[in-house]
Amino acid sequence: MHIPEGYLSPSTCLTLTGAMLPIWYRASAAARAGLDAARVPFLAMGAVFSFLIMMFNIPIPDGTTAHAAGGVLIAIVLGPWAAVIAVSVALLIQALLFGDGGVLSFGANALNLAFIMPFTGYYIYRLAAGSSPAGSARRLFAAALGAYIGLNLAALATAVQFGIQPLLFTAADGTPLYCPYGLEVAIPAMLIPHLTIAGFAEAAVTALALKYVLKTSPEMLVAARPAAEEETSC
């Protein structure tokens, strides 16, 4: 769901980048306050994880492909603000070096994959996990649920950004200037693959990876820190 160059109007790109600016600012402040030096390499590895997981294209029966993104896992382990930074860095390198997602649409892609996905997924996880113990089945299920819904909300946001283009921007002869497909096409086209396939991949990867992190280095989880410290970082 990387929006390529030219699929969104420059004004749309500017607006969505504008929306991201305070989020990046807040995420940077939160990371500075809440992430100790030991967690910085961990955050960078989270960014690498997100970058790599997005290379695993999954075939969709309609002939397209989709992929997981890893943002909810990073949010659960290092906190949602850290996930904003980690996924944004992955998206930036993807856009600059690989042309995966536009450079002008980087802000839009960051809003969807580095903000909407980790934040919604993280809070759904918190809600569903309640006060269940760290390694419990309920907590892992909550992580899977958050990952599934988070990825799909990112797909929905992407679809809306695609879908409003032909409503807003057409040439004098009525032909679309940017994304040619409206909401009625874009929303099902984006959501069906993510609801039926990629969402489950995201859910499985998130639950398995969380289980592994809990087993290997439970102290790395932000939630393991005292509650007061977590408050100041958010």
Next chain:
Amino acid sequence: MLRRYWLILVIMALLTPLGLLAEGTAWGEWGAEDLMAMLGFVPRGIDQAASWWQALLPDYSVKGVGETAGYLISAFVGSALVYLAAITYMKVIARSK
């Protein structure tokens, strides 16, 4: 402890060519030729924007090597750059305290 996670990331990078098995393009990520075939025209904004930024390794491919090798090289080069960029950014914001 971090060594274990590095190992996992290296294994992931080595397995990325599996992502090439999926044929086709993600919805909404078509190139100009695909759009021409689908619509009979290329929307002007897409046509104009398509070439202003020339990615060095477009679509995770490397000139002169095969698709799989290009994807593997992209996975390792990209991972290294993502790691360095993230570390650098965190250092910069830590210094601006």
